Amino acid sequence: MIAYGLLALGLSSVLAVVTWNIVSKYLTEERETSAWVQTKDNAAAFRFGIYGSPTSCMPVRERSDCGVIQARPGVSVMSLLSTLPSTDSAASMVYFDNEWYSLSGRPEDLPPELIALVRGGTAGDARLTVNGQRVLAVGVPVSRPGEAFFEWHPLTQLDDTLRTLKITLVAAAIATALIGLAVGRLASTLALRPLAELTKVADAVSRGRLDARLDAENDRDLGGLARSFNQTAANLERRVEADARFAGDVSHELRTPLMTMLNSMQLIQNHRDELPEPVREPVDLLGDDLERFRRLVIDLLEISRDDGGDRGSREIVRIADLVRAAADATAGRPVTTVAPGAELLTMQADKRRLERVVANLVENAEDHAGGCKGVTVAPGGLGVVITVDDAGPGIAPEDHDRIFERFARTESSSRGRGVGLGLAIVARHVQWHQGAIHLTTRPTGGARFTIDLPAH
Known part of the structure; x- marks a missing residue:
């Protein structure tokens, strides 16, 4: 049973670890890809709104020299940020004309290394915790050198999904181990049932029930053992019955001469004072031995009666x-x-x-x-x-x-x-x-x- 349980636990644990590594890696990559795509799209929409025409020189993960581009006059950066779609981003902010613009979130929460990297013309990301919430911050350059667009995307849903996956895998491993224990218990019970019956019958024989027998003589595996055990028990029962009959017969045969000797001894003891002094001591010793003999015969009769199957009366x-x-x-x-x-x-x-x-x-x-x-x-x-x-x-x-x-x-x-x-x-x-x-x-x-x- 323990072996089945450990085997089930080992297999389920290996499967759980492999599943966790594959699924968690896949979900994390999917979340990062989604964040990058959304940030790139919002950065492109911001650049189009601020400069008036799309350009193909916006770098994402590599440096680019876009030349000198002029912003359209009269465009409000804050209004433009408010029009950007925010499907799952927690905050959008932009560094434009040497100033920070943000509807939500604080630029100082961004890592300085990420800001320097993106303002230098290279896109990047970083994981950080803002107000107790884990987020993925993604930054991409805009158009002109030093301008950068940032968004951070909450990882709460991803963390909840991974936590649920972890709990499910652990519960599945435990459930599989318990099922393995149950299967092992069932298998061991079925396999050892003939041996359990053998133990039960052997215990009954040891406690005096010599008529107890095994019913597994036709069992494919234990038939030979069952037949040998039953034959041994039958021989033992016959031997005990023969000994009981012998003890009973001997005891009964001894009763008559014993009673004669006891009566004669009682008669001699009644006239003990008339006996010569040298004879009295041998008579006393003979009386003691006759009494011991009487008790032996009585005990033998009791034993033979019990061994012979005397059911008594209740x-x-x-x-x-x-x-x-x-x-x-x-x-x-x-x-x-x-x-x-x-x-x-x-x-x-x-x-x-x-x-x-x-x-x-x-x-x-x-x-x-x-x-x-x-x-x-x-x-x-x-x-x-x-x-x-x-x-x-x-x-x-x-x-x-x-x-x-x-x-x-x-x-x-x-x-x-x-x-x-x-x-x-x-x-x-x-x-x-x-x-x-x-x-x-x-x-x-x-x-x-x-x-x-x-x-x-």
Whole structure:
């Protein structure tokens, strides 16, 4: 677009400069020629009126020796000047019999060099400014040596014409540049439309919409790229579906033996006091590992359900009540604060997914970050903003985005019981609700998870 605009501006500028030089030179020469012709005609008429007969010895641009010519008696120079035609001349004046005669204009406004030149027998002209007006002064000898006839012709009309021409050319250059930008924009849009579609579809795939495909397989230029991209996306979708089915199948198969082991462990723990002292510690370690195993299976089931295309069920929920119940139950104590403007906010949500989001964040704070400092529900953003603060040391800035990946572990989380799927589930469920989640640092230290959800 910029290239088209610059090309149009360059071409129009060159054309404008050439047009200006040619037209301005032509108009100026035409104006000067007209002034010379009128001055010569008026000088000839004055000479005829003052001497009674025309003579061919009046020089215009060269010296001439006309001999001794006598003026007619009784002829008034001022009356003769008043009878001369004045089509566009601003003033006419004559130096005759060693005196200046003028109906308008002052002889002292004429340049001395021009007066001396014309009185010497050579015609000439000069540009000057009289009373703020630019004029062209033209002088021609009359008949006898020392006599001269002068007229000046205003250049206002010429200046106005040239000014209008200049404005028109500049406006045309700007308009041409804008048209060039518009044409460049249109051309680039048409040329890059398939790439824009490719970018859009690739972005959709990166955000989890693995069924997104390009419709440009028949495009002459991008058909091969579109087919390759669609094939890659299809293979990726099949791979993800296969992994989801595998994780789901494994998780389901593990549920039965897991429940058996958990029930057996619970029975053993109920009789822990009856066990020998050397056996108690291994039993406690086994219980912790079984609990970690249970959470892994539950998270895998949640991930496989989400990857498998589980659409869930939406219903109208009051956000404050849902968050308060999930957060307080997970923390085992009241940790939720609801702003007055958020008490009645509702949204279409999947209760199971939204409860899991809140529970996972509070559980993450309790297990890996020194405890949950508080959960806040307030209006704002897309509708409602939910924040979960912890009392931990915080998370390094370079890990703020990676923390939401599957099996991502930080130094603090690696010491806990988690397996790195909780926050990944949170991110997927928030995205399912057309919301956004961000990780920042609390002003007083610790991590702050902020969830922005659409609500009304």
